[in-house]
Amino acid sequence: MTSFVPHTDAEIDEMLARLGLSSLDELFTVVPEALRLMRPLDLAPGMGEPDVAAEMGRLASANATGAGLVCFAGGGAYDHEVPAAVRRVAFRSEFVTAYTPYQPEVAQGVLQALFEYQTLVSRLAGLPIANASLYDGATALVEAGNLAAAATKRTALWVSAGVNPRWREVLRTFAVGTGHSVVDLPLVDGRTSFDLDEGEPPAAVVVASPNHLGCLEETAEARRVATETGALLVVCVDPVAAGLLRTAGSQGADVVVGEGQPLGTPLSFGGPYLGLFACGLEQVRRVPGRLVGETVDVDGRRAYVTTLRTREQDIRREKATSNVCTNQTLIAVACALQLSWLGTTGLRELALRCARGTRFAREALLAIDGVEPLAGAPTLREFAVRLPLDPAVVVERMAEDGFLAGIPLEPEYGRDGLLVAVTERRTRAEIEAYADAMEKVVR
Amino acid sequence: MTAPGGRATSIPLLGRDEEPTVFELSAPGRRAWSFRTTGVPEWSAEELVPPEHLADEPLPLAEVSERDLVAHYTRLSARQYSVDLGAYPLGSCTMKYNPKLCDDAASLPGLTDAHPAAPASLTQGWLELLVALGESLCEITGMADITLQPPAGAAGELTGLLLMRAWHDAQGRSPTKVVIPDSAHGTNPASVTLGGYTTVTVPSDDRGCVDLEALRRALDDDVAGIMLTNPNTLGLFEEDIAAIAAAVHEVGGLLYYDGANLNAILGVTRPGDMGFDIVHMNLHKTFAVPHGGGGPGAGPVAVSERLAPFLPGPKPVRTDDGGFGWSTPERSIGRVHGWHGNALALARAYSYILANGGDGLRRVAEAAVLNANWLRDRLRGSYAIPFDRPCMHECVVSATPLKKAAGVKAVDVAKRLLEEGFHAPTTYFPLVVDEALMIEPTETESPQTLEALADALARIAEEASDEDHQAPRTTPVRRLDEARAARSLIPTYDARPHPEPEDDEAAETLEAPSARY
Numbered sequence: 001m002t003s004f005v006p007h008t009d010a011e012i013d014e015m016l017a018r019l020g021l022s023s024l025d026e027l028f029t030v031v032p033e034a035l036r037l038m039r040p041l042d043l044a045p046g047m048g049e050p051d052v053a054a055e056m057g058r059l060a061s062a063n064a065t066g067a068g069l070v071c072f073a074g075g076g077a078y079d080h081e082v083p084a085a086v087r088r089v090a091f092r093s094e095f096v097t098a099y100t101p102y103q104p105e106v107a108q109g110v111l112q113a114l115f116e117y118q119t120l121v122s123r124l125a126g127l128p129i130a131n132a133s134l135y136d137g138a139t140a141l142v143e144a145g146n147l148a149a150a151a152t153k154r155t156a157l158w159v160s161a162g163v164n165p166r167w168r169e170v171l172r173t174f175a176v177g178t179g180h181s182v183v184d185l186p187l188v189d190g191r192t193s194f195d196l197d198e199g200e201p202p203a204a205v206v207v208a209s210p211n212h213l214g215c216l217e218e219t220a221e222a223r224r225v226a227t228e229t230g231a232l233l234v235v236c237v238d239p240v241a242a243g244l245l246r247t248a249g250s251q252g253a254d255v256v257v258g259e260g261q262p263l264g265t266p267l268s269f270g271g272p273y274l275g276l277f278a279c280g281l282e283q284v285r286r287v288p289g290r291l292v293g294e295t296v297d298v299d300g301r302r303a304y305v306t307t308l309r310t311r312e313q314d315i316r317r318e319k320a321t322s323n324v325c326t327n328q329t330l331i332a333v334a335c336a337l338q339l340s341w342l343g344t345t346g347l348r349e350l351a352l353r354c355a356r357g358t359r360f361a362r363e364a365l366l367a368i369d370g371v372e373p374l375a376g377a378p379t380l381r382e383f384a385v386r387l388p389l390d391p392a393v394v395v396e397r398m399a400e401d402g403f404l405a406g407i408p409l410e411p412e413y414g415r416d417g418l419l420v421a422v423t424e425r426r427t428r429a430e431i432e433a434y435a436d437a438m439e440k441v442v443r
Numbered sequence: 444m445t446a447p448g449g450r451a452t453s454i455p456l457l458g459r460d461e462e463p464t465v466f467e468l469s470a471p472g473r474r475a476w477s478f479r480t481t482g483v484p485e486w487s488a489e490e491l492v493p494p495e496h497l498a499d500e501p502l503p504l505a506e507v508s509e510r511d512l513v514a515h516y517t518r519l520s521a522r523q524y525s526v527d528l529g530a531y532p533l534g535s536c537t538m539k540y541n542p543k544l545c546d547d548a549a550s551l552p553g554l555t556d557a558h559p560a561a562p563a564s565l566t567q568g569w570l571e572l573l574v575a576l577g578e579s580l581c582e583i584t585g586m587a588d589i590t591l592q593p594p595a596g597a598a599g600e601l602t603g604l605l606l607m608r609a610w611h612d613a614q615g616r617s618p619t620k621v622v623i624p625d626s627a628h629g630t631n632p633a634s635v636t637l638g639g640y641t642t643v644t645v646p647s648d649d650r651g652c653v654d655l656e657a658l659r660r661a662l663d664d665d666v667a668g669i670m671l672t673n674p675n676t677l678g679l680f681e682e683d684i685a686a687i688a689a690a691v692h693e694v695g696g697l698l699y700y701d702g703a704n705l706n707a708i709l710g711v712t713r714p715g716d717m718g719f720d721i722v723h724m725n726l727h728k729t730f731a732v733p734h735g736g737g738g739p740g741a742g743p744v745a746v747s748e749r750l751a752p753f754l755p756g757p758k759p760v761r762t763d764d765g766g767f768g769w770s771t772p773e774r775s776i777g778r779v780h781g782w783h784g785n786a787l788a789l790a791r792a793y794s795y796i797l798a799n800g801g802d803g804l805r806r807v808a809e810a811a812v813l814n815a816n817w818l819r820d821r822l823r824g825s826y827a828i829p830f831d832r833p834c835m836h837e838c839v840v841s842a843t844p845l846k847k848a849a850g851v852k853a854v855d856v857a858k859r860l861l862e863e864g865f866h867a868p869t870t871y872f873p874l875v876v877d878e879a880l881m882i883e884p885t886e887t888e889s890p891q892t893l894e895a896l897a898d899a900l901a902r903i904a905e906e907a908s909d910e911d912h913q914a915p916r917t918t919p920v921r922r923l924d925e926a927r928a929a930r931s932l933i934p935t936y937d938a939r940p941h942p943e944p945e946d947d948e949a950a951e952t953l954e955a956p957s958a959r960y
Contacts, residue, residue, distance in 0.1 A: 002798040004540055004731075005810040006448075006889040012810075015817045015890060024809040027816065028711050030680040030833055035712045042582050046800025049544045056794050060553025062568025069565065073558045076781060085475065085509050093527040094520035097541050100737035102533070103857065103867050105918040108462070109523025110736035113516070116465050119935040123502060129934055133738070135594040138781030146637075166781050173755070173777035177605055177638040216496050244488055246498050259781070269569050270559030270782025271594060272739030284932065290737065294939065295928035302461045303920040307928040313597070313633035314872070318642045323633035326595040326727065330735030340465045340505045340512050346476030348488075348501040355491040356483045378493050392562070399565055407560045428482035 001046020064399060065267075070430050072361070074382045074421025075212070075407040076137060076164050077270060078262045080240070080350075081425055082334075083341055086264050090334035100290075100326070104305045105297075110329060111304035114292045117336035124242050124339075125256035125278035126249025132290040132306075133332040134275030134324065137259030138170035141206070141236065143277060143288040143322055144255045145171060148204035148232040149180055150286050150321070158202040160185045160192040160222075162211025163236055165410045187413075190215035190375025190384075194225045201229050204255075208236035209248070213375050213413065214358070214382030214421075216245075223252035239263050239276065239335075241380050243342075243351030255279045264338030265331055274331040285311060288322030350424055354381040357422035357431065364435035365420065370442055374409070374417050382421040384409060388442050391418040401437040449530035449892030452864030459919065462518050465505045466936045475509035522919040524866050526733070530888050530896055534837045534869035534881025535628065535676060537706050537728035545731060548794035549787045559782040563768045569786070570767030573759040576793040577743070583804065584705075584722045585715025586745035590755045591789055592780040596703060597630040599723030599742030600670070602755065602779045604638030606721055606746060607668050607697050609753040609776050616695065618667040624653050626676045626873040628703060640667055647875050651677040651830035659690055668697035673717065674704045674835035676873040676881070678815060688718025697721060697750075705729045706885070707812055707836035710805030720747045730792035741788040755779045810886035811836040814893055818884055821897040825904035829876050837883035839876050846878055849907040853878040856903055858914040858922065863899040 007015075016022065028036065047055070071079035094109060101107030101114075114132045121130035134140040145157045157175070159168055161184050172182050183199065185192050190213050194205075205226040209217035219235060226233035235248035237258040248256045260274030261267075279287065285308065293307035313320040342350060362383045365371050370388035387394055391408035395418075398405035409417030422431065488497060507515075524531070531538035549555075557566055577589040593599035604621070611618055621640040623631045625647055632642045645661050648654040652675065669691050673681045681687065688698055700719040706729045714722045726732045727740030734740070746754065755778055756771030799807065812835050819828060819838035826840035845851040857867035857880070869881040884893055903911075915921060933939055 001800050001803045002542070002544070003803055003806060004542055004799075005806050005886050007810055007813075011890045012813065015813055019813075019816055019820060024813065027809065027812045027833070030682060030835075031708070031712050032682060032685065035685065035716055037585075037710060037712055037716065041710045041801030041804060043579055043796065043801035043804070046803040047797050049798065052544055052794050052797045053547065055797060056548040056551060056790070057553075059568040059572045060551035062571065063553045063557045063561075064565040065553060065556040065558070065561070069561075071558055073560050075560055077559050079558070081479070083476075085513055089513055089516045089520075091546075092517070092520045094523040094525045095736055096546075096733045097526035098523055098736040099531065099533055099536055099538055099734045099866075102869075103524070103861060104923050105858065105915050105920055106524035106861050106866065107736075108919050109519040109521070112462060112464070112519055112522070113736075115934075116936070119464075119466065119937060120504060122935045122937065123504065128938060135598060135739075135785075136781045138778070139594070139598070164781070166778060169778045170781060173605065173779055174601070174637070176608065176776070177601065179639060216493065243502060244492050244498060245496050247502070266555040267558045268555050269557040269566070269786040270784070271780065272785040272788055273781070284934075291934055293928040294933035295924045297920040297924070298922050299920075301459075301920055303923050305923045305925055305928050307925070307932065307934075309929075312629075314629035316633070317629045318632035318636045320629070320633040320636075323597040323601060323630050323637055324595075325597045325628075325630050326725075326734070326738040326740045328594075328735075328739045329737035330733075331739055333736065336465075337512070337516060340507060341475045341509065342504065343469075343474055343476065343506045344501050344504045345474055345506070347504060349476065349478065352488055352491070353478060353481070353483070355488075356486050357481065359486060359491060360483050378496075380492065395562055396564065399562075404558055404561055404565070424478050424481070426481065426483075427479065428484075431483070 002049055068402065069399065069404045070402060071404045072406050072420050072422065072434060073404045075419050076259050077267050078421055078423055079267060079425055080262050080423050082264055082266055085341055086334055086337045090337050095330060095333055101306060108303060111292050113333045113336055114329065115294060115304045117332045118292060120336055120339045121276055121278055124239055126247025127256055127278040128281050129284050129287060130278040131287050132292055133328045134277050134289055135328060136271065136273040136275050137257065138167040140257035140275030140277045141167050142171055142174045144234045144257045145180060145204055146178060147255060147283060147286045148234060151232060151283060152203040154201060154203035155180045156183055156200045156202045157204050157206060158183045158185055159206040160208060161187045161412060162192055162213065162217060163206055163208045164212050190377035191217055194221060202231040204232045204234045206234040210238055210241050210380045210382065213384040214379035215375055215377035216380060219251035238381065240351050240354060243347035244355065260335045264334035272328055272331055274328045274335055286321050287311065289324040289327050353424035354422060357426045358383060361420060361422045361431045364431060365438060368439045368442060374414065382419060384417050384419050387416050387418050391416055394418065394441055397441045398437055403434050403437055445891045447892040447895035449888050450864040450895050451529035462522065464936050465507060465515055468507050468511050468515060469505040471506055473506045473508055475507060475512055529864055530892050531866040532868050532882045532884050532896065533866060534883040535703055537883060537885055539731055539885040540887035541731050541733040542795060542798065544798060545791040545794045549791045554787065554790055567767055570759045572790060572793055574761055574767055576789055579796050580724060580743055581745055583709065584745045585713030586722055587748040588751035588754060589743055589745040590758060591743045592755050592784040593742040593744055594780055594785045595738060595740045596723060596725040596742040597634060598779065599744045600630055600634035601637050602744045603699050603721040603723055604634055604640065605776045606750055606753050608638060610697065610750055611667055613774065618665045620666050622661055622666055622669040626875050627670065627672060628676065628701065631670045631701060651679045652681050652683065653687060655683050655686060658687060662690055662694045664694050666694055666696045668699055670699040670701055672701040672704055674707050677830055677839050678834035678837035679830060680835055684717045703728060704836060707808055709808040710801060711808050715747065720750060726788055726792040731795045732788045732791045739785045739788055741785045807886050814884040814886060814888060818882060818893055818897055822900060825901045837881060839879055839881045841876055842878040842880060845904055845907045850909065851907040851911045853880050855911040855914060856880060859903045859911055860899060861915040862917050865896055865899060
């Protein structure tokens with residue numbers, strides 16, 4: 001077995017002797033005998049490093065992924081390049097093996113990286129405040145709902161059906177505890193319809209742009225509805241699409257949330273990802289989780305520290321704005337690195353390349369007999385089509401040709417929908433081969 | 444003589460200048476990026492995006508070379524203490540060494556390149572890994588079933604409280620209160636509120652454990668359950684746990700185990716055997732997933748048989764044909780994560796369990812408890828020890844004698860320790876101890892490192908003086924003006940007051956940082 005306990009037997013005996021004990025078992029006499037586990041844990045014996053590597057390698061290779069399966073799936077998880085500089089620098093062990101920066105004098109590395117991250121997310125959202133990260137897009141949406149409910153002293157959340165259905169499910173799960181109600185706003189031809197019977201006035205109106213079907217929403221209409229009802233406008237954004245689009249903040253969003261995975265994090269079977277969260281100055285005391293601010297040290301040097309700490313659970317306890325403690329700092333550092341590696345021109349170029357591939361793939365698929373568009377609204381990095389046979393079957397069959405064809409859409413979007421995403425990694429040859437394979441499968 | 448491996452005073456310093464931000468390193472037109480050659484038609488932005496959506500100008504980010512970017516972040520990393528540099532005895536956080544073999548395991552392309560929506564037939568390896576991890580964690584905690592979705596401990600707590608609520612609902616009951624001890628982590632009461640419950644706090648007794656009589660008085664049929672950390676945040680085992688469990692179950696409540704301190708009892712005793720119904724684990728503590736400067740972690744929640752039908756779904760399961768698939772429990776509370784949880788953190792934890800095995804995990808607990816007790820014994824005489832009896836994986840000492848004698852507080856001890864090349868312990872927690880220093884050495888620090896740490900702490904106590912308010916003096920920055928950070932909030936580079944406004948527009952920015960949006 002591998003052990004990371006450094007003590008020699010002689011050292012253990014010496015330490016026990018100092019404590020007046022004769023065996024390690026005696027350390028646990030405080031545990032009532034009836035509760036002690038009198039047998040070894042029923043786990044495989046410990047392994048040496050090469051054996052662990054072999055077993056993990058066996059499990060890893062039992063997934064049909066990566067080079068073996070060209071990815072056209074999205075739905076909140078996208079197959080983007082992560083450059084070597086980001087992979088190698090974000091995973092320096094000083095960042096990886098640090099704790100939450102509770103001693104700022106020895107944590108300026110993480111704190112400054114988070115300050116730069118907050119600045120980049122703030123610019124991306126077009127809002128002045130961004131927090132130091134949340135778990136993922138779904139939980140960022142939950143926190144936005146909680147913030148809106150606290151700000152308006154209301155409980156209803158009007159949520160577009162264009163918001164990722166898994167995020168909406170998470171929102172509903174947590175609404176049971178907070179007593180919030182989630183009201184769906186339906187999609188009409190890919191865009192949110194705000195024709196809602198007068199009900200309880202909402203705390204928040206939530207839309208996503210681009211939405212789950214890839215369609216760009218009329219944020220101005222959402223803003224109008226939010227203003228009329230006295231609600232906050234929450235907009236879910238895609239950080240890559242943001243490279244081409246007007247910021248949500250400039251379109252009137254009060255809170256912006258998003259999934260940060262596309263910037264610097266591989267697909268990773270869904271985690272760890274990164275919850276992006278930004279809001280206006282008026283909400284700063286309701287921000288969930290950690291916030292880094294600039295200050296000076298006693299010598300007047302610029303330095304960074306977690307601030308407005310009285311919002312947080314370890315100080316405010318049951319009155320805290322959120323229960324978030326550990327969040328996704330390392331993923332936020334990778335995101336900041338990726339955004340700076342792309343820079344002003346690179347993020348736009350990335351978004352543009354995704355949009356080009358998306359149009360090319362969409363046109364190629366729609367040229368196939370029996371493949372129909374699922375929505376007419378303009379799309380950017382992802383699109384939905386209707387197939388003449390069960391999309392789950394199509395995905396299984398296309399895998400045999402080496403493609404992850406997309407994600408079968410949830411029944412709420414109508415029957416036989418497939419969601420297809422195209423990133424900057426997809427070549428013309430791959431897209432053409434994908435369309436050819438699709439044509440054979442649906443024929 | 445063997446030198447301590449966990450002391451970081453040997454790091455050379457190259458100077459004490461400020462590190463500029465990436466925005467200050469930026470030069471218009473400079474770039475690091477490159478992309479794949481794809482052959483896809485090069486439509487323009489105007490051809491692809493309707494004008495009402497298209498940004499007029501590119502989003503202003505930084506413009507730096509890859510060389511400058513890498514140098515900047517490498518310098519930032521040199522301004523950061525970490526487990527890989529030295530001992531990190533931060534109580535309640537279990538800052539143990541994070542084995543590198545786990546890093547390798549979590550970097551395998553077959554794991555990192557898997558799309559979370561790929562069908563089960565294409566992700567059998569991932570599903571097998573998750574099922575095996577879940578089964579191992581159930582064995583370690585003595586529970587029947589598990590969800591791996593919660594991405595952190597606090598997320599696990601809230602998941603557990605929603606499970607509690609769903610279970611009571613199913614019994615046709617709607618109790619409103621959750622009991623927590625006054626020594627509990629702040630996440631407990633915060634989660635209770637988000638779970639729609641009211642917190643009832645019970646005091647600790649003079650032994651540092653839950654006051655059983657006070658608990659009995661607090662219990663009635665309006666109590667949904669109790670949240671307990673065992674060993675508790677004082678590092679003490681709640682010896683009355685069986686009686687506590689009986690009393691809570693008696694009124695129809697459930698027992699929630701906060702797994703923050705699970706490291707102390709691996710292979711020794713199990714929450715399930717103590718009578719707990721719901722258990723969260725912090726894989727980033729007990730199972731060596733690195734903390735990443737504050738995440739990502741993972742906070743799986745294991746439950747007893749009767750709560751299994753309520754677990755979040757879909758969950759990875761064994762299928763009848765000997766393979767693996769997804770299944771949503773019958774009365775599931777629903778998803779608590781956008782996908783399947785922090786999967787790569789789960790893979791790291793699994794590789795750690797494989798390396799250690801059952802025996803190795805017990806060895807972890809033994810060495811962790813031995814180290815903490817040894818340190819407690821060594822610090823007696825230098826510091827007050829409010830509950831001076833055998834502890835588990837951590838001990839809480841108090842700086843009150845230093846405060847009385849020399850005006851030196853827990854925070855000063857912490858800052859002095861930074862100068863000594865160690866990370867500081869947790870300070871001012873738990874709240875039930877004045878001037879608390881909560882010290883968790885973990886099992887991966889050698890006796891030589893403990894000796895050096897104890898020497899440093901003893902020397903700080905012995906030499907305590909006014910000078911200590913000046914500490915730390917050898918760190919990249921010194922004590923910070925935290926009041927100023929809160930009073931004149933600068934949460935982004937754009938919100939910095941411009942030192943010399945060059946024109947009217949800049950002057951406006953100075954007054955209203957949000958004006959540019």
